[in-house]
Amino acid sequence: MALFQEVDYHQMTMEGVAARARVGKSTVYRWWSTKASLVIDAVDVALTAMRQGPIEVTGDSATVVRELVRRIVEAVASPAGRMIAAVSGDLRNDLAGQRQLAAMLGPHRAAGSSIVYALISRGDLPHDLDADLMLDLIAGTVLSRILLGRHPTPALVDQLTDLVLEGRLPRLSS
Amino acid sequence: MALFQEVDYHQMTMEGVAARARVGKSTVYRWWSTKASLVIDAVDVALTAMRQGPIEVTGDSATVVRELVRRIVEAVASPAGRMIAAVSGDLRNDLAGQRQLAAMLGPHRAAGSSIVYALISRGDLPHDLDADLMLDLIAGTVLSRILLGRHPTPALVDQLTDLVLEGRLPRLSS
Structure with a gap:
């Protein structure tokens, strides 16, 4: 976790992790057979540590949606979030790793989906909304900005x- | 370019590139001081080769937007597109690389922006639309799907x- 704050995915090595944890490299490999596998587990711990308690779906929908968007932005822009894009570049020929990544992200995404479904059941969002794609729209947009170096x-x-609540396409701020 | 079809970013090495190009490793390093730098240039070549000629903004706006979206989806989902996410994991402490990536992507994004601006000038999209963010919405959503292993x-x-043209949030297909 400490290394996350300092290095990028490429610079992270099993040797480096072992040194920081003051164990032998073989100990690290006993638990994680690949760097990708280790990083995916570390991202899981980091995202879990970032959890801020449930969003109460009681107030006006704008407040709820803004808080949901804010948390997604925060998670994607965090060191852990950025590691997700990096690790994906390591998984093209690693089916077990792909499955591990999807399984790890599932519960974190479910926290977001549950808010969307609560808003749907209140009638604040369309009943046939594709909640999963809605989350990809938000998280993906942030990810795309970050890849281009724009925080x-x-x-x-x-x-x-505004996009989620009103289908309002993004406007240039005046 | 051939290696792009076979390996992921992590598996790509300067040694592997040199071997495939039948040159010495030092020759590769003479042109590219880092793997990231080499990959960014290769992505540029690949994206340029994928160009399909201008989109004529003459027909109905739905046809134009669908073609723009289709091309962005195709580019992001291509081996070159996937390399972009991977290489970004290598650039956290590499400012020159970050600049190289942004400079490389600029002209490719401009091809998309020009279509959005043409649609704005025809009155098909709002005059104050944030065209740049609109492209991030499309490209980022695709990227997010891909990271989760969904083509x-x-x-x-x-x-x-439908989102671009009508502000219609994504619905579950019936």
């Missing part, structure tokens, strides 16, 4: 909130 | 087209 701003949270 | 479908192209 997400509060204005981006507003733009994505 | 984009024709239905996704339809869903994103």
